[in-house]
Amino acid sequence: MIHFFEILNKKYIVDVNSGIVHEVDDLVYDIIKEDAYKKRENLDIIYDKYDNDLVDECIGELKNLENNNLLYTEDKIITPKIKPTLKSMCLNIAHDCNLLCEYCFASKGDFGGNKELMSFETGKKALDYLVKTSHGRKNLEVDFFGGEPLMNFQVVKDLVEYSRKIEKEHNKNFRFTITTNGMLLDEKNMDYINENFQNVVLSLDGRKEINDKMRIDKAKKGTYDKIVPKFKNLVEKRKDKDYFIRGTFTRENLDFTEDVKNIKNLGFDIISMEPVVTDEKNKFSINKDHVETVKKEYENLCKYYIDKNNKGEGFNFFHFEIDLESGPCIYKKISGCGAGNEYIAVTPSGDIYPCHQFVGDEDFIIGNVQTGITEKEIPNAMYKSNITTKEKCKDCWAKYFCGGGCHANAYNFNNSFMEPYEVGCELEKKRIECAIRIKSEK
Amino acid sequence: MKHTKQLNNKNIMSNIANKGCGECQTSCQSACKTSCTVGNQKCENN
Numbered sequence: 001m002i003h004f005f006e007i008l009n010k011k012y013i014v015d016v017n018s019g020i021v022h023e024v025d026d027l028v029y030d031i032i033k034e035d036a037y038k039k040r041e042n043l044d045i046i047y048d049k050y051d052n053d054l055v056d057e058c059i060g061e062l063k064n065l066e067n068n069n070l071l072y073t074e075d076k077i078i079t080p081k082i083k084p085t086l087k088s089m090c091l092n093i094a095h096d097c098n099l100l101c102e103y104c105f106a107s108k109g110d111f112g113g114n115k116e117l118m119s120f121e122t123g124k125k126a127l128d129y130l131v132k133t134s135h136g137r138k139n140l141e142v143d144f145f146g147g148e149p150l151m152n153f154q155v156v157k158d159l160v161e162y163s164r165k166i167e168k169e170h171n172k173n174f175r176f177t178i179t180t181n182g183m184l185l186d187e188k189n190m191d192y193i194n195e196n197f198q199n200v201v202l203s204l205d206g207r208k209e210i211n212d213k214m215r216i217d218k219a220k221k222g223t224y225d226k227i228v229p230k231f232k233n234l235v236e237k238r239k240d241k242d243y244f245i246r247g248t249f250t251r252e253n254l255d256f257t258e259d260v261k262n263i264k265n266l267g268f269d270i271i272s273m274e275p276v277v278t279d280e281k282n283k284f285s286i287n288k289d290h291v292e293t294v295k296k297e298y299e300n301l302c303k304y305y306i307d308k309n310n311k312g313e314g315f316n317f318f319h320f321e322i323d324l325e326s327g328p329c330i331y332k333k334i335s336g337c338g339a340g341n342e343y344i345a346v347t348p349s350g351d352i353y354p355c356h357q358f359v360g361d362e363d364f365i366i367g368n369v370q371t372g373i374t375e376k377e378i379p380n381a382m383y384k385s386n387i388t389t390k391e392k393c394k395d396c397w398a399k400y401f402c403g404g405g406c407h408a409n410a411y412n413f414n415n416s417f418m419e420p421y422e423v424g425c426e427l428e429k430k431r432i433e434c435a436i437r438i439k440s441e442k
Numbered sequence: 443m444k445h446t447k448q449l450n451n452k453n454i455m456s457n458i459a460n461k462g463c464g465e466c467q468t469s470c471q472s473a474c475k476t477s478c479t480v481g482n483q484k485c486e487n488n
Contacts, residue, residue, distance in 0.1 A: 013446075017454075017455065018453040018454060018455060019450070019452070019453065019454035019455075020448060020449075020450060020451075020453065021448075021449040021450055022446045022447065022448055022449065023446070023447040023449060024445060024446045024447075025445045025446075027445060028445045028446055057444065057445070058445045061443055061444065061445050061446055062446075064443075065446065069453070070448065073453075073455075076455055076458070078458065081461040081462055082461065082462040082463075082464045083464070085464060087464065087465075087468070088467075088468035088471050090470075090471075105476075136464070137464060137465060138465060139465050139467075139486065141467060141468060141471045143471050145475075175467075177471060179475070199472070201473055201475075244472070244473035246473050246474075246475075272473035272474060274474055274475075274476050274477060275476070275477070277476045318472070318473045318474060318479075318482065319474075319477075319479055319482065320482075321482045322479075322481040322482050323481070323482065323484070324449060324450035324452070325450050325451065325452045326452065326485060326488040327480075327481055327482070327483065327484070327485065328466055328480055328481070328483045328484070328485050329457045329460065329462050329463075329485060330454050330455060330457060330458055330462075331460075331461065331462030332462055332466055332480055332483065332485075333454065333480050333481070335462075335480075336469075336478060336480065337468070337469050337470050337478040337480075338468045338469070338470075339470070342464070342468055343468045343470060343471070355470065356470075356475065357476070400454055400481070401479065401480070401481035402478065402479060402480065402481070403469065403478050403479065403480030403481075404478065405477070405478050406470075406476065406477055406478045409477070424477060427477075428477065428479065431479070432479075432481065435481075435482075436449070439449055439450075440447075440449055
């Protein structure tokens with residue numbers, strides 16, 4: 001299987017089964033586009049348009065690539081080999097929030113339930129369960145999430161301390177992330193986070209007027225002016241450690257490149273900007289009607305990324321950082337997001353869900369921290385729904401870059417893990433094309 | 443090659459004989475939390 005596309009005045013062919021990408025000239029692109037390499041009867045159209053010697057030269061070049069397993073490589077039947085082992089946990093440390101973000105998928109922090117903070121005892125049991133079940137895995141990831149995790153920061157610190165104790169006993173390596181809106185950041189907790197957390201995800205939507213329309217406090221006031229100085233301070237103190245400024249875009253800011261520019265101009269160099277996740281009928285949702293506009297906007301962002309990079313002012317955009325040479329192995333590529341198997345979410349009351357996006361939907365409780373995972377049906381269904389089994393993924397050129405998409409999106413929009421969320425697919429494919437365009441520039 | 447430029451050399455099937463160590467980051471634990479991309483994850487063995 002191959003995929004050909006053009007973007008920002010350059011043309012490419014992706015050999016899907018090898019992952020090899022070729023930048024090609026107009027003539028080769030036309031040959032492929034007209035299917036004139038595989039169907040020589042179609043070559044007449046090409047011969048009519050181009051110098052015949054050049055056409056023959058291109059055909060020879062394509063033949064050479066094919067003979068060297070760089071083009072039209074055969075499909076291989078691959079079966080997942082990574083044993084589904086728990087290694088990663090989203091700890092919903094606070095089902096409460098000090099903001100009232102308009103688009104919040106967590107129902108303003110409480111996930112549609114009671115406002116609740118996780119106790120140390122519950123968190124401890126969750127971490128014990130993670131350590132106990134992560135057979136054969138050394139690296140364990142814990143993301144302190146919410147709601148707003150800084151509303152329960154003493155428990156966060158106590159759990160980090162507890163983890164450091166048990167990781168030595170069990171030969172594990174905990175890696176911590178915290179996702180925060182920044183409102184409660186102060187010098188003390190910034191220093192603690194920078195010392196103990198491998199990554200920190202800082203929520204900011206970009207331009208002040210965009211951020212302040214969505215990310216509002218309980219007095220319904222915008223938060224940009226309060227959080228930006230704190231984020232700047234934290235990142236400056238953090239030096240070379242990882243962080244992300246993570247924004248959300250909605251149909252209200254389909255020109256989100258301007259928001260990425262704003263974040264970049266504030267001095268931040270590691271940025272993620274994600275489409276809002278919400279019900280299709282929600283007034284902020286991104287739906288089929290917006291897909292073409294968003295795709296065009298990703299091209300604008302790609303152009304900005306390249307321009308900045310060429311000026312020596314480059315930055316990292318999460319979805320554009322695809323590594324074509326030393327990325328994840330083929331088994332990671334086919335195993336996808338790992339929800340319900342290598343990854344779970346735990347609520348303040350100790351309920352276990354397959355991932356943070358299902359929290360609040362009681363049909364998706366698969367256990368609790370006392371018993372562990374007891375409902376295997378949902379995790380098994382998720383494990384079996386991968387790019388080797390989902391019909392739409394099997395024939396998709398982007399499958400080895402994407403990994404099959406988000407299980408929660410698939411279920412929420414199509415009521416099945418086996419049916420990927422089409423809008424998500426379209427946007428993902430565009431982001432990958434942008435990433436390839438960027439690679440050919442470097 | 444005059445008409446094509448190969449952007450990468452690594453065939454993604456080259457490590458098919460291995461079974462995958464499973465140590466790399468879970469994709470949703472990074473920055474997105476709302477979508478899945480595995481191509482931008484890092485291999486722990488590189």
